[in-house]
Amino acid sequence: DGGITQSPKYLFRKEGQNVTLSCEQNLNHDAMYWYRQDPGQGLRLIYYSQIVNDFQKGDIAEGYSVSREKKESFPLTVTSAQKNPTAFYLCASSIRDSTGTEAFFGQGTRLTVV
């Protein structure tokens, strides 16, 4: 089935450790996005990428890093510099065109830092 897959669904890490969240899509989409969602809040953009080997900071990029070495993959690393990393992380992808198109989401990864 075509879709976007995030793994793992739940992740626990000790404070001070870096952790990488996986996002893979087989939809042949050019653009991919990472969002953070806190309880009762909307989605805030962390990073986005429109093509391979290129990405831009979103509104809350501090303490996060990404790479886009392959079209299918857009992993997000939550570094020890992120002061409050516990949150629900959502990855999305979309076709890239001049007008903007609909984005499709993965199931999310709930990260808990203890």
Place this chain on the structure above:
Amino acid sequence: GQQLNQSPQSMFIQEGEDVSMNCTSSSIFNTWLWYKQDPGEGPVLLIALYKAGELTSNGRLTAQFGITRKDSFLNISASIPSDVGIYFCAGHLSSNTGKLIFGQGTTLQVKP
């Protein structure tokens, strides 16, 4: 960053009632998208709008792309218990279509 102002923040309605929510911004958008999110899951796309003035339906859902390109609304008719969830508007800015931003969400609760 740019903001989408979504209202109301929450709604508690009786089954069978109609629901309306909207998003506004000071910026111009090329695309408006409406999503629904169930607890612990990723948002699911409900309706996509691409042209100013466009009115699109998906079953009991109807959404419109505002003429000014700065707003959109979503209506749900004859609500049912499974409509419960969080509804988000989202859009691609006309100045930078690579960036997809979201409203704060509307939490809908339906009383049977």
